[in-house]
Amino acid sequence: MSETPESENWRREVDRSTFPRREPGPIDLRRYYVQPSYSGVPTFMGVPLALTQEDLRAGGVDVAVVGCPVDVSSGHRGAAYGPRAIRADERYLYSTPEGFVHSATRVNPFNVLKVVDYGDAAVDPFDITRSMEPIRGLVREIAEVGARPVVLGGDHSLLWPSVGALSEVHGRGSIAVVHFDAHPDCHEELFGHRATHTTPIRRLIDEEMVPGPNVIQVGIRTISGPDDQLFNWMRRAGMRSHFMAEIERVGFAAVIDKVIEEARAVADHVYLSLDIDVLDPAFAPGTGTPEPAGLTTRELFTALRRIAHETDLVGMDVVEVAPHLDAGYSTAMNARRAVFEALTGLALNRIKISSKNYANPIVAGEVRFPLK
Secondary structure, three states, X not given: OOOOOHHHHHHOOOOOOOOOOOOOOOEOOOOOOOOOOOOOOOOXXXXXXXXXXXXXXXXXOOEEEEEEOOOOOOOOOOHHHHHHHHHHOOOOOOOOHHHOOOOOOOOOHHHHOOEEEEEEOOOOOOOHHHHHHHHHHHHHHHHHOOOEEEEEEOOHHHHHHHHHHHHHHHOOOOEEEEEEOOOOOOOOOEOOEOOXXXXXXXXXXXXXXXXXXXXXXXXXXXXXXXXXXXXXXXHXXXXXXXXXXXXHHHOHHXXXXXXXXXXXXXXXXXXXXXXXXXXXXXOOOOOOOOOOOOEOHHHHHHHHHHHHHHOOEEEEEEEOOOHHHOOOOHHHHHHHHHHHHHHHHHHHHHOOOOOOOOOOXXXXXXXXXXXX
């Protein structure tokens, strides 16, 4: 075997040929069934670890969480620490997935779905363009076995390789991208660079055969763009952009009804992309590009759960969590809970709950009866 050049060591995989043999399958890293969140080896919400496609297949995995710690393409660095924070910064709950219950639906998604942590993609800490292909490859590994990737960022550049990989597996043009963000992220380039956290939507439309009408945006409100030229390009491309002005005018529930209808009309599958800055800074201060007058967690969580329940969700990401700016840890907490909401929606879909915007009727106050 030829020696790997030093310049490629960042993506050189560990040689496991000398390790003791084990049967393929997810590995539960907990020593004890119940342990505090600050104890043990951190995986996403305490789920087992998988390292190979063979592990995914043997475990019958439905969802694999993968970290993409990139922030070289951001103006404000720090989001590369997002995956670690989302996995490990829980301060309150025990890391016991079997014991989690969604409060509104009374469903535990971890008892319905097989969820694992698939570790992190290789990233070049000095070159965002060289990080794109390893991210694409790891997301493709997950999708090829029929599992759904949940990608933890990292900055929003990872949307390009993630949806690109899923398009290769499911078919180009078959995926609607529902994009929650304060910013449009469809610039042609930024300071001459085409792979940045402001350009992934343009890359998908121009290079990955994601038609403009398949891109559905929610929550845009920044004063930094789009300018008239970009605004008109978005319209010509056929993008569906639901600005905060529309949400304020007709109400958030009506907008999400429209988003789900639009996604179903244009594609067989849906990919959810959540830039945490779609939330108001009161709920997500730990991000590099906060924008006032955003969504609340109550609005966002319901929307994510509904989309995952009422469409065929094939993947999602949560990006732009910058823990060094997250003094009260609320941003990481809300990012983690956002994934839990989407997993709950997937679980509702799996168990064939058909009603729109489902909530347990007792919890919702629709049915009341005494216990005997």
